[in-house]
Amino acid sequence: MTAYEKMTVGDVHDYGSHTFTAEEIKRYANAFDPQRFHVDEAAGAESHFGGLAASGWHTAAVMMKLRVAYFARETERATARGEPVPRFGPSPGFDDLKWMRPVNAGDTITFTDRIVAKRETKSRPGWGIVSTETTGVNQRGEPVFSIIGHVFAAIADG
Numbered sequence: 001m002t003a004y005e006k007m008t009v010g011d012v013h014d015y016g017s018h019t020f021t022a023e024e025i026k027r028y029a030n031a032f033d034p035q036r037f038h039v040d041e042a043a044g045a046e047s048h049f050g051g052l053a054a055s056g057w058h059t060a061a062v063m064m065k066l067r068v069a070y071f072a073r074e075t076e077r078a079t080a081r082g083e084p085v086p087r088f089g090p091s092p093g094f095d096d097l098k099w100m101r102p103v104n105a106g107d108t109i110t111f112t113d114r115i116v117a118k119r120e121t122k123s124r125p126g127w128g129i130v131s132t133e134t135t136g137v138n139q140r141g142e143p144v145f146s147i148i149g150h151v152f153a154a155i156a157d158g
Helices: 022-032 041-046 056-081
Strands: 012-019 093-099 108-120 127-137 143-154
Touching: 012 056, 022 056, 056 093, 056 108, 056 127, 056 143, 108 143
Parallel strands: none
Antiparallel strands: 012 108, 093 143, 108 127, 127 143
């Protein structure tokens, strides 16, 4: 069975968790999204976010960092067991990006994904597209982030 064949709609991957600190929220915001409620604790507290809030793009970047690390570990484990390793290509994009609640300093977000669709492509022989719904949930069990992502995956091992 190829790595692509082993991918099943409904499979869940736990990418892990990350705690957002005030220092990293400010560092990211100053570099990429310098809005007052991302860079100043008093301004964040006075805003509708109720405290220093991470940029939504910061939340997405942390999710991607955890995702890359997760799949690197999974690839290493599969290789050690002598199992086929999926080959991924570029992403043709994403849908339905949502930031449902603020991520405030001190929040710990756990990211998981679930394969929601898989199909062979018509335009790229030998490749499929795997779609996943990735969600982020804070330490109180509240959803804060979600996205439907798509990635090309090789159908044959190689």
